[in-house]
Amino acid sequence: MFTRTENLREFLRFYPIVSFIIAIHILLYLFTILPFFPNQWFYETFSGVNLYIMEGELWRLITPTFLHSGFSHMLFNSFALVLFGPALERMLGAARFLFVYLASGIIANVATLLLEPLTFIHVGSSGAIFGLFGYYISIIIFQKSWLSRETSQIILTICAISLIMTFLQPNINITAHLFGLLGGLLLGSIPYFNKKDWNDSILEAGNWAGRSRQRFLNQSPLRVIFWGIVILFSLIGFWAQR
Numbered sequence: 338m339f340t341r342t343e344n345l346r347e348f349l350r351f352y353p354i355v356s357f358i359i360a361i362h363i364l365l366y367l368f369t370i371l372p373f374f375p376n377q378w379f380y381e382t383f384s385g386v387n388l389y390i391m392e393g394e395l396w397r398l399i400t401p402t403f404l405h406s407g408f409s410h411m412l413f414n415s416f417a418l419v420l421f422g423p424a425l426e427r428m429l430g431a432a433r434f435l436f437v438y439l440a441s442g443i444i445a446n447v448a449t450l451l452l453e454p455l456t457f458i459h460v461g462s463s464g465a466i467f468g469l470f471g472y473y474i475s476i477i478i479f480q481k482s483w484l485s486r487e488t489s490q491i492i493l494t495i496c497a498i499s500l501i502m503t504f505l506q507p508n509i510n511i512t513a514h515l516f517g518l519l520g521g522l523l524l525g526s527i528p529y530f531n532k533k534d535w536n537d538s539i540l541e542a543g544n545w546a547g548r549s550r551q552r553f554l555n556q557s558p559l560r561v562i563f564w565g566i567v568i569l570f571s572l573i574g575f576w577a578q579r
């Protein structure tokens with residue numbers, strides 16, 4: 338599901354929205370580095386600046402989703418979109434996928450506006466990409482037949498790792514990640530929500546957590562100590578950067 342076997346022409350034909358978004362990522366990145374463009378103007382005009390949004394520049398609730406702070410930032414988010422966007426675009430259709438992506442990004446940026454200081458500045462599509470994760474989780478909860486059990490476990494694992502890394506890496510818009518995820522989850526849940534599916538999914542998640550806990554307890558003590566040390570040093574590094 339997340340393995341890409343298409344050539345470039347097939348990818349463009351099968352996933353037009355994902356291709357279009359990545360093209361915008363690349364173009365805006367080039368506009369910010371090539372010397373014959375007013376590089377700084379793009380950041381000054383399109384980045385998310387809470388103060389300017391409050392003064393009426395509402396386009397900044399959308400444009401930061403397509404602008405990135407550097408090559409590695411752009412490459413990482415575009416690569417994540419290539420991995421996780423195509424399957425969802427095929428399931429939802431182009432128009433609905435675009436709505437989910439943009440709406441998740443806007444929700445993340447609105448949350449950033451409401452919860453972060455007026456001087457806060459942000460760029461990047463991570464909020465929208467976390468929205469895709471949230472939508473996948475809603476499918477796992479309400480449309481189990483759409484995904485295999487193995488695929489669901491992969492998605493949940495990647496989502497958990499991404500959330501952990503959100504708190505461990507510096508210069509991350511934590512608010513956008515969390516509310517993008519929540520926004521995607523809500524967008525995917527509203528059309529299908531019913532109490533029985535929700536309760537069944539919570540019960541299944543509890544059973545999965547119990548099985549994972551048992552597997553963890555069965556690990557060798559040395560492995561447990563090793564990962565405990567890794568987590569401890571990660572947390573120390575996180576707090577040292579604050």
